[in-house]
Amino acid sequence: MFKHAFKTLIISTLMFSSTAAMAEMEKTYRWRLAETWPKDFPVFGYTVKSMAQRVKVMSNDRLVITIDSKNKHKAPLGIFDMVRAGQYQMGHSASYYWKGKDLNTMFFTTRPFGMTATEQYAWFYYGGGMELMQKTYQPYGLLSFPGGNTGNQMGGWFRKEINSVEDLKGLKMRIPGFAGEVISKLGASPVNIPAGELYTALERNTIDALEWVGPSLDLRMGFQKVAPFYYTGWHEPATELQFLINEKAFNTLPKDLQEILVIAMRASAYDMYAQSMHENAINLEKIHKEHPEIQIKTFPSNVMLKLQQANDELIEQFKKSDPLTKEIIESQEHYQGIARPWTRISDQTYLEISQ
Amino acid sequence: MFKHAFKTLIISTLMFSSTAAMAEMEKTYRWRLAETWPKDFPVFGYTVKSMAQRVKVMSNDRLVITIDSKNKHKAPLGIFDMVRAGQYQMGHSASYYWKGKDLNTMFFTTRPFGMTATEQYAWFYYGGGMELMQKTYQPYGLLSFPGGNTGNQMGGWFRKEINSVEDLKGLKMRIPGFAGEVISKLGASPVNIPAGELYTALERNTIDALEWVGPSLDLRMGFQKVAPFYYTGWHEPATELQFLINEKAFNTLPKDLQEILVIAMRASAYDMYAQSMHENAINLEKIHKEHPEIQIKTFPSNVMLKLQQANDELIEQFKKSDPLTKEIIESQEHYQGIARPWTRISDQTYLEISQ
Numbered sequence: 053m054f055k056h057a058f059k060t061l062i063i064s065t066l067m068f069s070s071t072a073a074m075a076e077m078e079k080t081y082r083w084r085l086a087e088t089w090p091k092d093f094p095v096f097g098y099t100v101k102s103m104a105q106r107v108k109v110m111s112n113d114r115l116v117i118t119i120d121s122k123n124k125h126k127a128p129l130g131i132f133d134m135v136r137a138g139q140y141q142m143g144h145s146a147s148y149y150w151k152g153k154d155l156n157t158m159f160f161t162t163r164p165f166g167m168t169a170t171e172q173y174a175w176f177y178y179g180g181g182m183e184l185m186q187k188t189y190q191p192y193g194l195l196s197f198p199g200g201n202t203g204n205q206m207g208g209w210f211r212k213e214i215n216s217v218e219d220l221k222g223l224k225m226r227i228p229g230f231a232g233e234v235i236s237k238l239g240a241s242p243v244n245i246p247a248g249e250l251y252t253a254l255e256r257n258t259i260d261a262l263e264w265v266g267p268s269l270d271l272r273m274g275f276q277k278v279a280p281f282y283y284t285g286w287h288e289p290a291t292e293l294q295f296l297i298n299e300k301a302f303n304t305l306p307k308d309l310q311e312i313l314v315i316a317m318r319a320s321a322y323d324m325y326a327q328s329m330h331e332n333a334i335n336l337e338k339i340h341k342e343h344p345e346i347q348i349k350t351f352p353s354n355v356m357l358k359l360q361q362a363n364d365e366l367i368e369q370f371k372k373s374d375p376l377t378k379e380i381i382e383s384q385e386h387y388q389g390i391a392r393p394w395t396r397i398s399d400q401t402y403l404e405i406s407q
Numbered sequence: 408m409f410k411h412a413f414k415t416l417i418i419s420t421l422m423f424s425s426t427a428a429m430a431e432m433e434k435t436y437r438w439r440l441a442e443t444w445p446k447d448f449p450v451f452g453y454t455v456k457s458m459a460q461r462v463k464v465m466s467n468d469r470l471v472i473t474i475d476s477k478n479k480h481k482a483p484l485g486i487f488d489m490v491r492a493g494q495y496q497m498g499h500s501a502s503y504y505w506k507g508k509d510l511n512t513m514f515f516t517t518r519p520f521g522m523t524a525t526e527q528y529a530w531f532y533y534g535g536g537m538e539l540m541q542k543t544y545q546p547y548g549l550l551s552f553p554g555g556n557t558g559n560q561m562g563g564w565f566r567k568e569i570n571s572v573e574d575l576k577g578l579k580m581r582i583p584g585f586a587g588e589v590i591s592k593l594g595a596s597p598v599n600i601p602a603g604e605l606y607t608a609l610e611r612n613t614i615d616a617l618e619w620v621g622p623s624l625d626l627r628m629g630f631q632k633v634a635p636f637y638y639t640g641w642h643e644p645a646t647e648l649q650f651l652i653n654e655k656a657f658n659t660l661p662k663d664l665q666e667i668l669v670i671a672m673r674a675s676a677y678d679m680y681a682q683s684m685h686e687n688a689i690n691l692e693k694i695h696k697e698h699p700e701i702q703i704k705t706f707p708s709n710v711m712l713k714l715q716q717a718n719d720e721l722i723e724q725f726k727k728s729d730p731l732t733k734e735i736i737e738s739q740e741h742y743q744g745i746a747r748p749w750t751r752i753s754d755q756t757y758l759e760i761s762q
Contacts (some may be wrong), residue, residue, distance in 0.1 A: 068412070081690045106666065106670055109662065109663060109666040110465060110663055110667045110670060111663070112661075112662075112663040116453045138613070158506060165761050165762070168754055168757070168758070169525075170524075170525070170558075170680065170681065170684050171684060171688075172682040174681045174682070174684040174685040174688065176681075177678065177681050177685075178681060178685035179683055179685060203525075203754075204753035204754050204757050206752075206753075208513065249650055266753070267749070284752050284753070284756045284757070284760075285753065285756075286757065286760060286761065289754075289757055289761075307464065307467075307469075308464060308465055308467040309468070311461065311464040311465045312465045312667070315461055315465060315670055315671060315674050316670060318674045318677075318678075319670050319673045319677070321672040322673075322674070322677035323532065323673075325441075325525065325528075326525065326528040326529045326531075326532050326533060327529070327532070327533055329525050329526060329528070329529040329746060329749065329750075330529040330532075330533035330534060330746075332749045332753070333526075333529065333742075333746040333748070333749045334745060336745075336748055336749045336752070337745045337748070340748075348752055350756055350760060351760075352536060353760070355762075356451065356760045360761070360762060387688075390688045390689060390691075390692045391685075391688040392685060393688070393691055393692070393695075393759065394622070394687045394688045394691045395684075396758065397691070397703055398558055398559035398561075398621070398639070398687070399523055399558075399559050399612075399640050399644075399754070399758075400642055400755065400758045400759075401639045401640075401705055402523070402559050402639070402641065402644055403523070403750065403751065403754075403755045404755075405639075405705060405708070405711045406520050406641065406644075406711075406715070407520070407715060
């Protein structure tokens, strides 16, 4: 009798614990993600979808992320606030959009004359970048992860040729953020205009120039029809998008789902860098074939030198604003200082000697 | 009574199916992976460990991969055969090691004057490369995946300076594979020597030069002590390692574990490219600081031209060997042809104009 009761107790315990384990293993987490981009946006939007799909399959439907585009939530630049408030567990955007809230967020996207994408990924994952990014976002209860790289962005579409620093004086250009401040030091007038109005603004001479992304995303905007000079890049050498996660929501996930989410974001972010290369390549070919009138040019070296000087002055000012700002900038400068010599003797030299 | 029996039936069915589901969800797969590298090999070995660790955590211990290094299995170049035979479910090696079994495997690692790492990742994932690689491995019952990129490899350590094509004549150099055939067309004598004997061979003049990887892995070999000329690369612009999987073993895994494995390999492979940048950067700095006598040089342009011509001739011969060889080479040539113009106006131009 006693033996029987004991056996029952063991069986019940086993059943209970395996039921509890099963309940945990079968528990479904339904998350919502808000992205800055419109519905079905190429490359950026694809990155988010691929991440969510991978999480769904890897978790056997235990973590299902639905995506709200800006058409739905109507707040493309509200991602930081919505994820912070827990209205969405996740977001996809770009860290430099939050520079008005916290200047330090700006440095985790890219910066004029900064690192290339590969140098920057090495800095994030092996050179202390991730730690500094988490230190920046931690006070807001947010976790931030690389969210996909566009590669080197083009310097923009210009209606007239830029032959000297004089040509920049008074130039009205859509160029937001850090780079806008750099060109304003050279006498240009940076303006910000919503994406939907850019083509008309350029066509009607409201602006003289604009930068957008690169061949991958520019052609569908139609800029090639109204601005014949397409300048190479200096201001966003490695624009990294961002996955934002509400830290409390992340902490509710079991360890396996946390890892699934982190690795899916990591793989999809890297993928976007490869996909950007692909889209840039096929659309540059399209420019050459279908728009032979477009002239691809690089600013003359004296213009580049002045831009770099203006940039250096701004960087020195930023360093004085806050100890963490100084720490981030110095970490990036140090890393670029050791990574660039390798980039020069490897890929740069190779590109110069090969056909 | 009937109602009661029906209820019991439903409950039993539910219990059975959830028990079956639970059994499936709790089933543990124990896999073995054989790698070409010795135990605790830096960068390459780290990539394999990180992949296995990610799989373990994401699968909640349902897929556990143990790693056998060459010290254990004693067959560093037997990975293809062992995975094919099912002796190991997985391997980590480099596709070009199997060129003796099947020439087509050679093209999925890198080739002289070929694509850069970013161009090549874009080709693999968006330009048809993965499909051609699977077509190549399918007859062997194997699945092949990118396994990590070293970045552009250095051209090697030379005891004497190379000033003209004449200096290559009779030069004994450890340089395996495709590149060895290229330099032999210029009169050099390519030899293959096991890694453990390389330093002594170079020190004792058994060979005049050798190529290994890059600063990331070369310094620990000690070559800088006996060969003062370190030449930049042309022969392996983007060496991609390889994860090999026995297809039958892969098909036994449930869908979620298949996806976990594929995404873990993908993230860890990309990571290796970033880690290689990091290790190359810090070790190049070390060369400059601790070995200032080392001269980093690039072959003169007439030597590069002759190497490229010899390479083009070989490529034309390979194209004639087999329809799939031709398809692979033409796919790569086409892709490099559209990707390189973008690389030139983006990263190359940027590197030239920035400090």
